[in-house]
Amino acid sequence: MNFIQQLINGLSIGSVYALVALGYTMVYGIVKLINFAHGDIIMVGSYIVLFSMKSAGFPFWISILGAFTLCAILGVVIERVAYKPLRQAPRISALITAIGVSILIQNVFMLSFKPDPRPFPNVIDGNFGIGSINVSYTTALTIGISVLLMILLQLIVKKTKVGKAMRAVSEDEGAASLMGINVNRTISITFAIGSGLAAVGGALYSAAYPLVDPFMGAMFGLKAFVAAVIGGIGSIPGAILGGLIMGIAESMTKAYISSQLTDIIVFGILIVVLLVKPSGIMGKNVKEKV
Amino acid sequence: MKNNFKYTAFIVLLLLVTYFVFVFLISSKTINNYYQGILMLIMINVMLAVSLNLVTGFLGQLTLGHAGFMAIGAYVSALFTKVSELPDILSFVIALILAGIAAAAAGIIIGIPALRLKGDYIAILTLSAGEIIRGLIIYFDEYTGGSRGMKMIPAYSNFSNVFWIMIITIFVIYSIIHSRHGRAVIAIREDEIAAESVGINIVNYKLFAFCISAFFAGVAGALFAHYNTLLDPNNFDYNYSIEMLIMVVFGGMGSLTGSIVAALGLTALPQILSDFSNYRMLLYSILLIIIMLFKPSGLFGTHEFSIMAIGGLFKGKKSKTKKRGDL
Numbered sequence: 250m251n252f253i254q255q256l257i258n259g260l261s262i263g264s265v266y267a268l269v270a271l272g273y274t275m276v277y278g279i280v281k282l283i284n285f286a287h288g289d290i291i292m293v294g295s296y297i298v299l300f301s302m303k304s305a306g307f308p309f310w311i312s313i314l315g316a317f318t319l320c321a322i323l324g325v326v327i328e329r330v331a332y333k334p335l336r337q338a339p340r341i342s343a344l345i346t347a348i349g350v351s352i353l354i355q356n357v358f359m360l361s362f363k364p365d366p367r368p369f370p371n372v373i374d375g376n377f378g379i380g381s382i383n384v385s386y387t388t389a390l391t392i393g394i395s396v397l398l399m400i401l402l403q404l405i406v407k408k409t410k411v412g413k414a415m416r417a418v419s420e421d422e423g424a425a426s427l428m429g430i431n432v433n434r435t436i437s438i439t440f441a442i443g444s445g446l447a448a449v450g451g452a453l454y455s456a457a458y459p460l461v462d463p464f465m466g467a468m469f470g471l472k473a474f475v476a477a478v479i480g481g482i483g484s485i486p487g488a489i490l491g492g493l494i495m496g497i498a499e500s501m502t503k504a505y506i507s508s509q510l511t512d513i514i515v516f517g518i519l520i521v522v523l524l525v526k527p528s529g530i531m532g533k534n535v536k537e538k539v
Numbered sequence: 540m541k542n543n544f545k546y547t548a549f550i551v552l553l554l555l556v557t558y559f560v561f562v563f564l565i566s567s568k569t570i571n572n573y574y575q576g577i578l579m580l581i582m583i584n585v586m587l588a589v590s591l592n593l594v595t596g597f598l599g600q601l602t603l604g605h606a607g608f609m610a611i612g613a614y615v616s617a618l619f620t621k622v623s624e625l626p627d628i629l630s631f632v633i634a635l636i637l638a639g640i641a642a643a644a645a646g647i648i649i650g651i652p653a654l655r656l657k658g659d660y661i662a663i664l665t666l667s668a669g670e671i672i673r674g675l676i677i678y679f680d681e682y683t684g685g686s687r688g689m690k691m692i693p694a695y696s697n698f699s700n701v702f703w704i705m706i707i708t709i710f711v712i713y714s715i716i717h718s719r720h721g722r723a724v725i726a727i728r729e730d731e732i733a734a735e736s737v738g739i740n741i742v743n744y745k746l747f748a749f750c751i752s753a754f755f756a757g758v759a760g761a762l763f764a765h766y767n768t769l770l771d772p773n774n775f776d777y778n779y780s781i782e783m784l785i786m787v788v789f790g791g792m793g794s795l796t797g798s799i800v801a802a803l804g805l806t807a808l809p810q811i812l813s814d815f816s817n818y819r820m821l822l823y824s825i826l827l828i829i830i831m832l833f834k835p836s837g838l839f840g841t842h843e844f845s846i847m848a849i850g851g852l853f854k855g856k857k858s859k860t861k862k863r864g865d866l
């Protein structure tokens with residue numbers, strides 16, 4: 250029974266990883282950039298939900314919507330200001346800029362809201378039993394919202410015109426723009442959706458681990474990126490799979506081996522996956538063209 | 540050729556003068572212990588920045604785990620000197636070499652999966668590796684003291700040995716860059732596919748640069764351990780790797796002298812302006828973004844500072860050291 254309990258915990262945290270990994274994978278698919286600032290958008294999302302629930306007294310639902318919108322705007326602004334001018338520059342410049350943006354966001358929040366962790370308000374109390382397993386409502390809510398968003402995202406990418414444009418741009422930016430696709434707008438939409446998902450991920454994460462501090466996003470974001478790489482970067486089902494693998498691996502390690510070893514095992518999985526299949530579990534192997 | 544000899548002699552003379560000036564200032568207590576500490580930190584950071592520049596600046600690969608290699612060097616050397624019964628100097632020398640080899644070995648282990656992949660994965664893999672190293676140090680607390688830290692490391696580092704090891708590091712990396720191998724490394728940065736098609740073995744050269752860089756990071760870590768006499772695994776986290784990267788970027792990716800100047804400035808500045816330390820990272824991050832947007836090769840680019848050029852300026856004639864081969 251304990252095993253199933255841990256599995257559910259793993260699925261819960263894994264679905265949050267998956268939400269954040271989706272943002273990484275979409276952005277990487279379209280502009281080939283590891284958006285280091287993505288992790289910090291998680292933190293921004295958590296702070297927005299925290300303030301809107303505590304100071305403004307809004308319910309969780311409205312707060313999440315607010316966080317989604319504000320973080321989507323933040324993501325677009327970051328892309329426009331910091332990444333867009335470097336689209337043709339060497340990769341390393343864009344990566345260093347992304348690191349710069351990440352440190353900038355962390356430090357702005359640290360200086361404005363103090364580095365100490367703040368308690369996150371309780372979202373819903375209680376739990377329910379299935380057989381002999383106890384599932385808290387927070388866990389159920391996390392899994393529910395994540396699955397809903399993933400289905401929604403899959404529909405957007407596969408069925409709508411915007412989604413078609415995204416897939417076209419990620420395949421070949423030049424050809425897409427020749428076909429009349431507004432590349433800049435498509436990239437902005439990608440950043441908006443990715444950042445919004447990160448904000449929701451942040452809020453759900455904070456509901457499960459109710460402490461918010463300016464540096465919470467760095468490690469969490471890194472693990473989510475690792476999830477995206479494990480699943481195969483650029484692939485949406487891959488990101489979901491990677492997130493779930495990460496979450497389950499983490500909760501199993503905590504339960505059965507040692508909580509100190511979680512990070513080591515998680516990053517170890519990354520190294521093993523990259524050694525065996527460098528493009529990730531569901532990734533395509535792309536040949537480099539001259 | 541004659542000019543070159545004169546130039547080398549001049550550099551050696553300059554180094555000796557600098558060295559003896561500092562030794563005199565330290566022995567006459569003009570530089571007190573506090574400033575001497577800053578000086579040691581500067582020299583160690585110079586070693587780290589210069590070795591990181593080999594991979595980030597000259598090879599063009601973003602690595603974020605340099606602090607991890609430093610940690611390996613620090614812990615390996617400290618573990619050795621704590622149990623070693625050999626005379627101090629001998630045991631310190633062996634510890635330094637062991638530190639370098641251990642870090643280089645870790646570099647190879649991480650490098651083999653990392654370097655088979657394209658640019659961006661290396662950043663993530665090295666970052667992960669840095670975290671794994673730190674995690675392992677904390678986990679094996681029987682030997683390393685875990686997160687409580689490792690104490691009572693003999694204080695073997697002093698100004699003289701750190702200074703000369705720093706000079707050796709710079710000299711070795713300078714020589715590598717200006718050798719056939721260095722040109723191969725730079726060719727990989729400029730265009731991987733073109734480099735491969737003229738017969739440069741990309742994987743080998745990447746591993747080579749990665750390994751050398753890790754080696755000197757390990758040695759720097761050993762010097763740090765025997766200067767600080769206390770090791771805390773949290774000193775070697777992601778943020779320290781980022782700080783080294785900032786030094787390399789500010790100094791110019793592909794400029795050794797730039798790295799030296801940047802390491803000096805960025806280490807000394809926060810110590811002198813203590814009020815500034817809260818806003819330090821904020822300022823650095825903004826500068827990082829601005830530099831990348833407007834001058835992606837770093838503040839000084841690949842330009843090397845030249846003492847001869849300054850000399851030429853005083854003489855009022857054009858310096859003859861335009862060639863890339865000269866410092």
